[in-house]
Amino acid sequence: MDYGKERVVALVDMDCFYVQVEQRLNPALKNTPCVVAQYKTWKGGSIIAVSYEARAHGVTRNMWVDDAKKLCPDLQVARVRESHGKADLTHYREASVEVIEVMSRFAVIERASIDEAYMDLTAAVQERRKKMTDQQIDPSLLRTTYIQGYPQSDLEPFMGDDSNQRRSRGVEQWLASLPAPSTGGQSSAELQLTVGALIVEEMRAAVEKHTGFRCSAGISHNKVLAKLACGLNKPNRQTVVPLDSVTELFSTLPIEKIRNLGGKMGASIKEALGVDNMGDLTQFSQAQLGQHFGEKTG
């Protein structure tokens, strides 16, 4: 039973979604340090979404607006609509529906929150592969894709640190390592992920075209890895996490970075087993985890 390679799963996450909604409404906010805040009376209100320009100044979610202005004096503030004295998020929910509608053209969507959705792309990948016959995949179709673990530096000893050049070399190396799509009946797991990434590139382009909103995405073999992948390169980028990259990725990954292990659960695992990294966990057997839920990661 080759474990966990059979599906292609993606997570799409809108970049600072509430900010983008406000920026579409008021274009003067585009490309500026700005936040969305709720309530006004206490310390200027609390911040619930932050543009990347504002993040560069150290502004974070949950900060008071008055404190954020100290870090970023020309910060612009959009306010959440209030009705009956409560924050009213219907505005953002409606924008979320727009996004979901576009994404649903490509696959069945599982809405995870107002700005995140999972999708199982396994069937869509099989369909797409039938149409692809034996063509090679052109790297220009993976314009915003990162392959975790690539470029392998031993193959690329003199690589600079220009980030798009590195990204691009990684994709080229990865594509070169794939078996030819036409050989054999069923494709490798790696090829499936690549075709998944192709579909997600197209989906994200369609979302931006029809809604104006940008997003990031992760593509892997299960929801936990897709979620982790999505966070590796933001904003407006997507990341493939192949199973072979997981060992290295986990070797330095704090347990609380894994979805559902960010709270007491993760803390209790650390204490009970005396470990810090996901990599340290692999030496324990399934039996030790049986007490709790059964999400596997590979």
Place this chain on the structure above:
DNA sequence: CATTGCTCCCCA
């Protein structure tokens, strides 16, 4: 009062 709001899950 000073995160807040939402969602999922479990249990009475």
Place this chain on the structure above:
DNA sequence: TGGGGAGCA
């Protein structure tokens, strides 16, 4: 059915 805990944004 609703409250409370947990996790997340």
